[in-house]
């Protein structure tokens with residue numbers, strides 16, 4: 001399960017609207033325990049795939065190292081990533097699984113739907129947990145999103161995919 | 162020197178975020194690391210013994226692939242080595258024919274192929 005504050009959830013969806021028709025990407029910092037990745041902070045990242053930004057994303061390792069250092073300073077870990085699918089379903093693609101290597105991390109995907117005026121609007125958001133122990137047996141499994149509104153003590157009912 | 166371990170590989174380092182290793186070169190450091198934590202080997206190296214293509218290794222702020230001496234680069238005790246698997250993907254499918262989520266139906270895909278041929 002992925003637990004995230006509503007404001008972070010809204011912020012990562014808004015990021016996808018801003019970069020539409022290109023894919024956005026970012027990193028989820030938090031803590032992992034008992035099968036739950038709890039997000040404490042999201043960090044926007046640049047998409048280095050400027051050659052094909054409408055259907056590909058990549059975060060530069062240098063930026064990732066900087067974000068990992070930021071996490072360490074805050075006593076947090078990288079627990080996942082997010083990206084958008086402009087005019088494509090909020091489902092992982094064969095490219096997504098081929099290029100996913102962070103076992104145990106959550107990969108959030110938001111569909112951004114194009115409007116006639118040209119802007120994009122955040123549509124469905126899903127989260128997928130990368131399971132397995134190696135490159136050979138890795139696979140994505142849909143995971144529940146628990147969205148917390150303001151008070152961490154008052155979670156919304158869990159929405160199961 | 163200090164080697165930083167990414168979240169997914171900490172399962173093999175007893176949960177440690179960083180590991181201290183005494184080594185003379187990057188190659189020595191990685192060899193000592195997998196010797197101390199054998200479970201890491203298959204995740205870092207392919208069957209050919211080379212680092213897997215998606216595993217980035219940075220010596221301080223430099224990708225070791227772009228250092229003059231690459232893995233033979235010397236290291237000092239104050240250096241930091243960071244192992245960071247790549248983050249990438251996208252809605253473009255590696256193989257459109259097999260991807261049901263693709264906007265192109267199989268039929269239009271074939272028609273498009275014919276046009277191109």
Ligand SMILES: [Zn+2]
Nearest residue numbers: 096250251252
């Ligand atoms: Zn994707």
